[in-house]
Amino acid sequence: MSQSFKTFDISSLNNTQIEAILKSTVAPRPIALVSTVNKDGKVNLSPFSYFSFVSTTPPVLVFSPTLKEGGLEKNTLENLREVPELVINMVNYEIADKMYLTSGEYDKGVDEFVKAELTPEASSVVTPPSVLESPVSFECKVDQIISLGDQEGAGNLVLARILKINISESAMEPSDLPNSSKLDLVGRLGDDYYCKTTPEALFELHKDYNNTTGIGIQSLSQSIRNSNILSQKDLDMLASSASLPDSQKIDRAMNQDEVKELFLEFETERDMIKDGIHKLGKSLIAAGKTEDALATLMIVDQI
Ligand SMILES: Cc1cc2nc3c(=O)[nH]c(=O)nc-3n(C[C@H](O)[C@H](O)[C@H](O)COP(=O)(O)O)c2cc1C
Structure with a gap:
């Protein structure tokens, strides 16, 4: 596999370019509606x-929350310095447009719940309300x-300790436990792109979670x-098997009806x-x- 890369020296980029590149490459990102x-x-x-x-x-x-033009703090950050409590509401597809509406640069004191017609729900342990329409909310204290700088674009990491979920x-x-696809959360990418987490967008990695290590691609036989x-991708999945199948497992694989039929049909045509x-x-x-597949594929090494 060969791949060529375009490399950017950070010092050759302006802030807008850095932001655009990072937004599309560090993606998808979950969205906190705070x-x-x-x-x-x-x-x-x-x-x-x-x-x-x-x-x-x-x-x-x-x-x-990054700093605005002139190094000014966003309202969220100013509020947290005054009252160090917050609710982080997760965003599903249903409320994605309303979430976008709340991102406008409204004056301090404007209630974006009203702008987007989202319903404030009293929280149990913090002062700010949660978003009733959000499928998950975290009540937190700061x-x-x-702060990572004093220029426009400088980040301010708000470490929020969760008190209630x-x-x-x-x-x-x-x-x-919550079901990932039922939550229907959306993610943010570059440009104006967002992504969904509908069942067809999800995939599972077939790992044997009882074992933290796989056999590795080198352990697969040449015939495989x-x-x-x-x-x-098939080889990568086989390589995550916890161990090579023993001879009993390969014998059992040999006894599958589909395998017996192949031997009957093709006899000596290896x-x-x-x-x-x-x-x-x-x-x-x-x-x-995956483990059954590996045992089946290893039959070939015995014929
Ligand atoms: C999906 C989405 C994600 C955003 N993420 C960030 C972010 O991580 N940091 C940031 O400073 N602004 C982010 N923004 C922009 C802020 O939401 C926007 O500046 C907002 O007006 C800040 O509001 P405030 O001044 O009331 O805190 C994002 C906007 C959208 C639509």
Whole structure:
């Protein structure tokens, strides 16, 4: 695989170019719709996608309101310096346009809940309200604010300690964990792009989570690595198997009806049998049965 790269020296870029490149390359990013209040109790709601969680013990989220022209602080940051409490509301597809509406540079004191007709819901342990329409909200207090500079564009890392998590019942599984596709969260990319997390957009990596290490691509036999039927992605998935199958497992794979039929049909035509086994292996990988696929594919090394 060969790939050529365009390299940018940071000193050759202006702030707008750096921002545009980072927005499209560090993506997709979750969106924090942050509600705060000032010392007079006036509510503010604004979105921030320079956002993630950075610690589970203690549970801490981080987002970064950058400085405006002239090095001025955004209303959210000013409010947090006055009242160090906030609610971080997650954004689903349903409220994506309303979220966008709240991002306007409104004057301090303008309530973006009203602008976007979002419903403020009283929080249980902090003063700012949460967004009722949001599927998840985190009630937080400010742990620390780390300022990265005094120029326009400089980030201010707001480390927000989570006190309460509210998740819509409609997104909960019986296991008491939220279901990723039911949350329907959106992400922010470059330009004006956003992404959805609908079921067809999601994929699982078929890893054996009981083991933290895979056998690696080098452990796959030549007949598997040189296959015309298996893709590089298939090999990568096989390589995440926890161990090579033992001879009993390969014997069991040999007893699959599909394999017996191949031997009956092609008798001594080894290449035809091999192709049939590789097709079967590929379909087992696609069905998420990686370990069964590996045992099936290793039959070829025994014929
Ligand atoms: C999806 C989205 C993500 C945004 N992310 C950020 C961000 O991470 N940091 C930032 O400073 N501004 C970000 N903005 C812009 C702010 O929302 C905007 O400056 C807003 O007016 C700030 O409001 P405030 O002054 O009331 O705090 C984002 C806007 C949108 C639409």
